Amino acid sequence: MIKLPAKQQMADLLLKITSWFCGLLIIFFFAYLLFDILLHGLPRISLEYLFSQPLKAGREGGIAPMLLSTLLLLALCLLIALPIGIASAIYLAEYTNESQWFARFIQRSLNVLASVPSIVMGLFGYAFFVIALQLGFSILAGALTLACMVLPLLIRSIEDSLRNIPDIHRLNARALGLSDTRMLFQVLLPLAAQGILLAVILSVGRAMAETAALLYTSGYVTRMPESVMDSGRSLSVHIFDLSMNVPGGEQSAYASAFVLMLLLLIINLFSNRLSSVIQNRSTR
């Protein structure tokens, strides 16, 4: 072992200490956040809390309408975004390459669309879906806005999983004389199925965390939504409203935050497992 000059050793030690400090800070913070939300949120959680109406602006009672609204928003959002997402991803991955200006243009638009601030997306959703298309403050308008937000993520990940399919499969299909559409539906899409599922899960996670875009599109009525044309308050909007506009709403906000975090943790666990399955398969 060569002895390094003292100055270099000092620098190395300093870098090591700084990065350990940052890492431990993050672990500590995460543990604290989780513990805090668990401690304050868990006591209020019960089946009754999940399946009953909120009382006194959410201070008491449950979160059933918010859960239903969130579920409806997510389902509709996927229903709208998934077909468009899969089709666009197929177009980008199978029928274009970097050298075409149109493909580059679409890719660039996706990059921009992915970073549109959510409140700006909300403004657009309000002006277009709520006012111009006369959907009013409704779950449908919210879901359409969310669909615009998750499309880039959805397209990117599906495109990736299509591009990761080895060309040998395409060559085999061609050699067997399959048409484009048959190759797509019988060879490529089944091979990309897990990747598509992963994309869906990631998008659900993103959509569930969204708040600002929903304030002025799906609204914040606490009633139980009766159809997708009703206004509905998502779980994240509920947390926002409880902590900003309802004095004494902290306990309820903690409980809702707990439920939301739990759902997201499950999503994270699931997506992680899935992506490691996909990785194992592709390295084999």
Add this chain to the structure above:
Amino acid sequence: MSPCYRDKLFITGFKAAACITVLSLMFIIFFLIYESSSILTSTNLSQYLLDESWHPTDGEFLLTPMIVGSVLIMFGAMLFSIPLGIFTAILIHYYAPVWIAHLLQRIVEILGGIPSVVFGFWGIIMIVPFLASIQAPGTSLLAGVLVLTLIVFPGMTLFACSALQQVNKLHIQNAIALGLSRFSIIKHIILPQAKPGLLTGMILQSGRAIGETLAVLMVCGNVVQIPGSLFEPVRTLTSNIALEMAYAMDEHRSALFLSGLLLMFVVLGLVLLSEKFKSVPITE
């Protein structure tokens, strides 16, 4: 229907789907311009920088305090999250034992998926009272910076991780063989090679930071003023939209859409800038 004809039909469909995503971006920009057009054409634009103050009901529209607020909060958050992200990535890749590296990476991923309202809520409960005990009122520029740091640093860390991953392994091995210290390897081999990736991450996360709305709204106090110190309340462009959209009429409404348009162009500029730094693969 002949297979060839069906293929063409499908491909056209895929292309149309891809066009929808581009169209949605166009629509966003169009609607922002359309809704703010009454201002863009009729009145003197300079009033948004020269008016006495922001009193929309009295026809006074000074956007400067909000612009300054947005920029200050963004820079503050980036000031914390860039080093935090890079050092954590260095820890994950070069110093930590495998299990800690895995744990840390998972924690960062989960933190990145937590809705910003949860951080905002937590900011109200934890950070604001703490800051208030130092100097009232607690809801302040500093609170906004801290909460935004929590929201932005996970993304920064993940960008830094993937940038470090792309560094040529052979170069690192050569450097180790030459007996360089870990510090010099990181400083002279790894960081220069990871620079494009790191810059992309910084730029995109700045866009994320300037677009963040509700979490910032929850902890910043939202007083329209250019803050004199870190402990004074401040209002950002995004929270201004979220706060006033509910009752804004006519010119006031257009002014809010104008600030949305402004944000949109800032983000557009940042995304295009980040593409300049697309990492060029390093040849062996």
